[in-house]
Amino acid sequence: MNKQPHITGEVAAAIARAAEWLAAGGVVGYPSETVWGLAARPDASERLYALKGREPGKPVQVSCLDAATARMLTRGGAAFDALSGLWPGPLTLVLPASPTCPPDLAPGGWVGLRVPDHPVALALLRASGGLLATTSLNPSGQPAARTFGEAEAYGLAPFLLPDGGVPARGLASTVVRVDGDELEVLREGALPVHVLQERLHSFSRGGA
Secondary structure (H helix, E strand, O other), rough: OOOOOOOOHHHHHHHHHHHHHHHOOOOOEEEOOOOOOEEOOOHHHHHHHHHHOOOOOOOOEEOOOOOOOOOOOOOOOHHHHHHHHHOOOOOOEEEEOOOOOOOEEEEEEEEEOOOOOOOHHHHHHOOOOOEEEEEEEHHHHOOOOOOOOHHHHHOOOEEEOOOOOOOOOOOOEEEEEEEEOEEEEEEEEOHHHHHHHHHHHHHHOOOO
């Protein structure tokens, strides 16, 4: 997908309104290359739990505009350097949080980070300061929305962005927890785990 999103006038106007909604403490439904998501400002992340009926304490992820933004939130070190090169893409890295990461986004000292590869999601992040608390768009226990119609039918998002003509693929991101050079697969998804393992091992041997 285009990593420098080109957004048409109508979609750009919707993104600008969505950013205003987020700044006022609201929640926005948005498309990604995987499934549809719900987004809130980090200081309003509790709204995501209320809308979804999500279990308190179950972490949400932090979607970031780029790897440089994500880096500020983690003490991931070499593992971050190795695997963040796969962003933008369908990968969520669970890494040790840095002191600058809001505690509500890092239960137990770990934070889940992702850089989506979708023009609307990236434009929303750019308009909203570079990072947002996010989770899949679905009531807890239900499948994540894969289309605008499914997202609309759930009725969770007071403000729902269009997909700008770039549909979600319908397969969630791969989620891995990285501790040193060890990977713990928390969810298999769109990015094959062997790609992550090979990249991490290559980096630890001094490869690119």
